[in-house]
Amino acid sequence: MPIVITGATGFLGIHLLPYLLESGQRIIALTRRGRPPVHERLVRCLRASGVPERLVRAVPDQVRGVPVDLNREDLGLTPGEFEKLAAQAGEFWHLAGHVGLNAPARALHRTNVTGTGHLLRLVAAAAPGVRVHHVSTAFVAGGRSSGAVREADLDGAHGFENAYERSKFEAEHYVRRWTAEQRARVVVYRPSILVGDRPSEIGTPSNPLAELARAFGLLTGMPSDGPPGDRSGTVAEPAGAAPLVRIQGRPGAHLNLLPVEAAARLMHELARRLDPVPGTPSTCHLTHHQETPVQAVFEAVGFLHGLRIRLVPGPVADPTELERLAARATRAFAPYAGHRRTYLRTTLRDHGLDRHDIAPIDHAYLVRGMRRI
CATH class of the missing domain: 3.40.50.720 (NAD(P)-binding Rossmann-like Domain)
Structure with missing residues (x-):
């Protein structure tokens, strides 16, 4: 049936x-x-x-x-x-x-x-x-x-x-x-x-990573293609002093x-x-067997927009205009910048599926997922 x-x-x-x-x-x-x-x-x-x-x-x-x-x-x-x-x-x-x-x-x-x-x-x-x-x-x-x-x-x-x-x-x-x-x-x-780490196409299901990067780019007005050259996300950070953007969060916070x-x-x-x-x-x-630092997510966003984004504890003191815009762009994501919880994978373990063969969520993966075609 x-x-x-x-x-x-x-x-x-x-x-x-x-x-x-x-x-x-x-x-x-x-x-x-x-x-x-x-x-x-x-x-x-x-x-x-x-x-x-x-x-x-x-x-x-x-x-x-x-x-x-x-x-x-x-x-x-x-x-x-x-x-x-x-x-x-x-x-x-x-x-x-x-x-x-x-x-x-x-x-x-x-x-x-x-x-x-x-x-x-x-x-x-x-x-x-x-x-x-x-x-x-x-x-x-x-x-x-x-x-x-x-x-x-x-x-x-x-x-x-x-x-x-x-x-x-x-x-x-x-x-x-x-x-x-x-x-x-x-x-x-x-x-x-x-x-996901495939570049998002218009008219296909939304990837949350791409949506986060898109919202950040729209509100801050910053370009979102990242440094020129290798589009895999594996290139080094651009030389020079990129603008610093502080976002309120908990040091050591992570997400799954x-x-x-x-x-x-x-x-x-x-x-x-x-x-x-x-x-x-x-x-x-x-869930993934490894947690992803929230700082790593924001570093990938910063990489695409030519910025250095850093989590800071407590409210951001004397925020710049760019920092105010960044706070608006990441408003939906902000509550999770203080999370450190984990999830027990009991059912996966009991059925032999708690294997550690899932692709790591590293910087290159995050950047690839945030790009759009």
Whole structure:
């Protein structure tokens, strides 16, 4: 029976899709109404991601698009369409979501919480025992800035850095309650910040690194191509005294950045190995085995814009105009410049997937990911 997936054309979805195509399974991609045909979007995004052409050519035969509206209880389908879709589904992957860190709370709740509830209504109408794969985020840990976060932790005691985190926390709580009530078989994935090192193309899924660099360039008015010559990010810093930009942060702060390709691979592997107990979701942290210093992220931004960016504890004293603009450009990212927490990778370890073979997030990787074609 077909796999029903939301968010197939998103940053994570476009990297998970090749695994589903490789298996030869039929796929029903639930897409937003009013967008270009799903086959056209998938083919463009898959090619931009470097997927083998044989898998790209499989899209028309294996993937069927169904336009829906996750904000509506019936997904915008007629009763007959809703029932038919539910009857066809053999498995559900829910990847769609609103990821805007500065987005209005109402919009985030509507997509991430209410939309999830509407999809689960479709799942409830499907055959008993179908598996559900729900993508949450490691940032349901909220404002907790230190310590080791367990996969069982979901209490909100530390508050939240933004409305995005709160909406994903509430969505995961909703999924857990629904799972218990329905005795459903559910896997919850909690990826950290998903990144990539392929230059971003216009019209393809957004890479958070490129978005950070773009926001910085737009607000500061600084060029964003980096030093001339080697575009890999491996060239040395330009000679001369680049302007210094101070940004408030905690020395030693770090974040967990995970290559999106690794997240998709781990999800595929876990889906094959996990057999969730009805009524109790299996929860998995999808994180890198090495943390990335926040200072390293800002050094990469500075490299692209010809600046020296340094984290300083406490408010920036007598900020320059450029520093005020930089603070605005990094506003969404600012709360994380004080985090030092880590995540236990218990499920990955228990299933032999806690390998240290994930690409390192070094300076060259960060710079490549921040570039745009």
